[in-house]
Amino acid sequence: MTARPELVAEAASVTFSAGFGGRLRTHALRGLTLRVGGERPAITAVVGESGSGKTTLLRLLLGFQAPTAGTVSFGGRPVAAFGPAERRDFRRRVQAVFQDPFDAFNPFWRVEHPLVAPLMAFGLAPTRAVALEQSAAALAAVGLNPGETIGKYPHQLSGGQRQRVMIARALAVDPSILLADEPVSMVDASLRATILESLWKMNRERGIALVYVTHDLTTAYQVADVVLVLYGGMVMEVGAAEEVIHRPRHPYTSALVEAVPSPDPQVDWKLGDGREAAEPGRPPALGCPFAPRCPHAMPRCTAERPALFRTDAMRAAACFLHERAAAATPAAIQAAVAGAEGGG
Numbered sequence: 001m002t003a004r005p006e007l008v009a010e011a012a013s014v015t016f017s018a019g020f021g022g023r024l025r026t027h028a029l030r031g032l033t034l035r036v037g038g039e040r041p042a043i044t045a046v047v048g049e050s051g052s053g054k055t056t057l058l059r060l061l062l063g064f065q066a067p068t069a070g071t072v073s074f075g076g077r078p079v080a081a082f083g084p085a086e087r088r089d090f091r092r093r094v095q096a097v098f099q100d101p102f103d104a105f106n107p108f109w110r111v112e113h114p115l116v117a118p119l120m121a122f123g124l125a126p127t128r129a130v131a132l133e134q135s136a137a138a139l140a141a142v143g144l145n146p147g148e149t150i151g152k153y154p155h156q157l158s159g160g161q162r163q164r165v166m167i168a169r170a171l172a173v174d175p176s177i178l179l180a181d182e183p184v185s186m187v188d189a190s191l192r193a194t195i196l197e198s199l200w201k202m203n204r205e206r207g208i209a210l211v212y213v214t215h216d217l218t219t220a221y222q223v224a225d226v227v228l229v230l231y232g233g234m235v236m237e238v239g240a241a242e243e244v245i246h247r248p249r250h251p252y253t254s255a256l257v258e259a260v261p262s263p264d265p266q267v268d269w270k271l272g273d274g275r276e277a278a279e280p281g282r283p284p285a286l287g288c289p290f291a292p293r294c295p296h297a298m299p300r301c302t303a304e305r306p307a308l309f310r311t312d313a314m315r316a317a318a319c320f321l322h323e324r325a326a327a328a329t330p331a332a333i334q335a336a337v338a339g340a341e342g343g344g
């Protein structure tokens with residue numbers, strides 16, 4: 001396998017069924033094509049309101065959730081077909097950080113345990129002493145003082161410190177991809193920027209590709225190269241962060257950007273249209289999931305699903321307002337942004 005294998009979702013859908021005979025369907029993801037990692041590792045922010053499919057996307061990329069259609073592959077091999085050795089390699093190279101920095105700890109273990117154990121298990125440290133040294137280096141890399149951290153129990157650390165330990169844990173095993181689901185939403189606002197900055201540095205200095213899942217447009221703009229806007233399991237808009245936030249093309253993105261009340265990253269955004277987010281996973285089976293709330297909706301919007309149209313070199317929007325443009329995939333847009341940033 002190459003040094004930087006790509007993690008690729010290809011036309012991947014996830015549908016949950018419930019009720020008698022699976023009659024109630026939730027389309028958590030619809031035909032998503034996305035690339036993470038590879039030779040030009042970027043930071044991709046996935047933004048969307050609650051229920052838009054963000055966590056489902058990360059679980060899909062982690063191999064925790066099988067696609068109901070389409071595929072997920074790593075280094076060109078379908079994740080579902082991995083044997084034990086490949087799975088082990090995948091588990092090391094693709095790391096995840098979740099929202100709740102307390103949930104992830106066993107209260108009876110000292111905080112270095114979750115760092116030392118995987119280093120030993122993956123054979124990355126020959127002895128416990130070496131693993132401890134490596135853990136200390138990983139803690140320092142995320143701005144923690146190893147001397148004040150090692151030996152403590154989880155309850156002796158603040159939420160921000162615990163989340164940084166979790167990020168250190170993910171980074172200690174030398175991954176090529178980090179998938180982070182709302183990593184700072186439960187952390188004190190004063191610490192969010194520091195944590196996001198350390199993630200940004202990991203990308204720029206160590207070439208770790210990052211998928212940053214958030215409902216916070218402001219922090220997405222601060223760290224990401226590419227912003228991908230999800231609604232009802234569908235990509236509404238994807239493009240260079242600057243373009244998506246400053247010149248949104250999709251009515252949904254426009255509404256989101258206008259709903260950001262201030263540039264203060266502590267403030268979450270919510271659509272101010274007074275309507276329920278209406279379980280975005282369960283909008284009309286046909287058409288655009290945003291149509292029921294869209295100020296520009298046309299009759300066809302509830303009957304047909306728009307493709308993702310490439311409105312600009314580094315951006316695409318799934319909206320019939322832009323159907324003169326050619327169709328594109330998020331992966332093509334990601335490649336265009338990476339190419340521009342990499343200098344060609």
Ligand SMILES: Nc1ncnc2c1ncn2[C@@H]1O[C@H](COP(=O)(O)OP(=O)(O)OP(=O)(O)O)[C@@H](O)[C@H]1O
Nearest residue numbers: 016026028049050051052053054055056057281282
């Ligand atoms: N295991 C499951 N079984 C049934 N439905 C599910 C399951 N997991 C998620 N869903 C549904 O899929 C849709 C997308 O959920 P998901 O958790 O991916 O959203 P999200 O964007 O992460 O939301 P949040 O911001 O609240 O974390 C929702 O409608 C949710 O109810």
Ligand SMILES: [Mg+2]
Nearest residue numbers: 054055056181
């Ligand atoms: Mg979620």
